[in-house]
Amino acid sequence: MPDTLVSAESPIAGLPDDLVPAAERLFLNARTPQSWSDRPVPVETLHRLYELVRLAPTAFNGSPARFVFLTTPEAKERLRPALSRGNLSKLAAGVIAIAAYDRRFTEHLPVLSPHFDPTPLFANDPALTETTAFRSGTLQAGYLILAARLLGLDAGPMSGFDADAVDREFFPDGRLHANILVALGHAEGPPARPRAPRLDLSQAVTVL
Numbered sequence: 001m002p003d004t005l006v007s008a009e010s011p012i013a014g015l016p017d018d019l020v021p022a023a024e025r026l027f028l029n030a031r032t033p034q035s036w037s038d039r040p041v042p043v044e045t046l047h048r049l050y051e052l053v054r055l056a057p058t059a060f061n062g063s064p065a066r067f068v069f070l071t072t073p074e075a076k077e078r079l080r081p082a083l084s085r086g087n088l089s090k091l092a093a094g095v096i097a098i099a100a101y102d103r104r105f106t107e108h109l110p111v112l113s114p115h116f117d118p119t120p121l122f123a124n125d126p127a128l129t130e131t132t133a134f135r136s137g138t139l140q141a142g143y144l145i146l147a148a149r150l151l152g153l154d155a156g157p158m159s160g161f162d163a164d165a166v167d168r169e170f171f172p173d174g175r176l177h178a179n180i181l182v183a184l185g186h187a188e189g190p191p192a193r194p195r196a197p198r199l200d201l202s203q204a205v206t207v208l
Helices: 017-028 043-053 073-077 085-092 105-112 126-150 163-170
Strands: 065-070 095-102 154-158 176-185
Touching (some): 043 126, 065 126, 095 163, 126 154
Antiparallel strands (some): 154 176
């Protein structure tokens, strides 16, 4: 399979031709929109999105993430009181995804981890349960962003929100806890400004 001729400075230099479009879509060309179109996202696309996300690796295959897709203006308005001022504009996106995690995810471990049931590891250890749910749930939220981009959607993650307020509104029984919000849909026009700088290799990477 021939390699694509890409600038030596490009992180996708040397990738096979058939992988370049996906790499460009997922990483090089993807941007967090500053303004959003009101173009709707079909429910079928959200179903396909989850079918990809559920394949993400998690501790013991525990899959603690739970997703609530807010698709109507009425549903998104329920989120407004919990958002920081800078994130209110994202309510214009076609969908707002609440990526939460299930604090009782261990109930599913005997089925999800059939070769080794790790349930006893979590018994009487709520701190380990919470940490594991948070880490794996966050990993799944990251996969949600990648899967959305692969399906042709733009994604805008948000951490500027009151998680406890989201829990009171959407998860009052306390089982689920809001982790990350992600606006999903389509950007309105091209990016408003250049991509912000990133740390270079010497600042962020140590190889031992």
